[in-house]
Amino acid sequence: MTPIKQITLTLLAFLFAAVSLHAADRDAELRSAEKAYADGNYPAAAEQYEALIKNYGDAAEVYYNLGNAYYKLGRIAPAILNYERALVMNPGDGDTRFNLEMARQRTADRIEPADGFFGRAYRSVQHLLSVDGWAAVGLICFVAFAGCLVLFFFSKWMRLRKTGFYLGLLLLFVTVMANVFAWGERQDLIVRDTAVVFTPTVTIKSSPDRSGTDLFILHEGTKVTIKNTLGEWYEIRLGDGKEGWIPSKDLERI
Structure with a gap:
């Protein structure tokens, strides 16, 4: 083995060990925070979840658990903040959305959205999936749309051609909307306004x-x-x- 290869393998082994150690430390701290929460020691749980975010970066699961700890402490504003942050990263999580609504019930202000039923419905559909989820839906539907085009142009049977035409229109619409929703979720991640x-x-x-x-x-x-x-x-x-x-x-x- 040449010296260069040996050095490369050593560096890769060192990098793998560092990443594994980092992940192991995070998992150990996460288990400690979860134990504190299960034991009813909510102040310690909140402190440890805050440390996890500071030391290891954003994670929807940690924001959700941190929101739960603050909710148990009766600190509604931090609970809502962290539920909202969890939903920015994982908008389709039903548990987080339910807990957020429970926390909002304990606030003094009651603000009705001005955009009406259709605006609320649009946002509800958009928040069903994350950026990656909508991107995957868009890609799958686009591939299926291409298949419908092949069916429409090359099929010898009129019924199959009609099926390919109308199904292709539907898939094209879903592809466009999936990309619009993905863009909206991406804006929520980037802008943070x-x-x-x-x-x-x-x-x-x-x-x-x-x-x-x-x-x-x-x-x-x-x-x-x-x-x-x-x-x-x-x-x-x-x-x-x-x-x-x-x-x-x-x-x-x-």
Whole structure:
């Protein structure tokens, strides 16, 4: 074996060992956090899940478990924040969505979306799958669409040609919509323009300063969309269309 090959194999072995050790450490810390939660030691569980995110990066499962720990502690705003972060990464998870709705029931603000039934239905369908999930659906449907084209152009039987034509139209529509939904989920991952109110009560102002006119009051746990930033102020929009300015220290970005 040449020296170069030997060095390469040594480096690969070292890299594999480092990755394996890293994964083993993460698994051990995750089991420790899960045990603390199972034992009812929710403060320790929350602390350990926070450490997991800090040391090993984002993970939908850890955000979900962290949200559960904060919910058990009665800290609704952090619970909602982490459920929302889990859904950004895994939008189709029913358990996370159910727990998020349970946490929202314990908030003071009741905000009805202004986009109506069809807007809510559109978002519900989009959130069924992640970016990768919708991309896979789009790819499968596109391949099937190509097969329908072959059937339509080369089949000798009129019934099969009609089937290929109409089924191809349906598959083309699903392919387009799957790509639209995948793009929407990707934007949610990249832009991160939503946030959760983290103070018990905060007055929303008409302008980005304390002397601005009081518009309305929000309470902790309420989700908002950030439109603009000016110094230490955020311009926000609620689901019902209301807008105003809030100090940035009162929000935590999802």
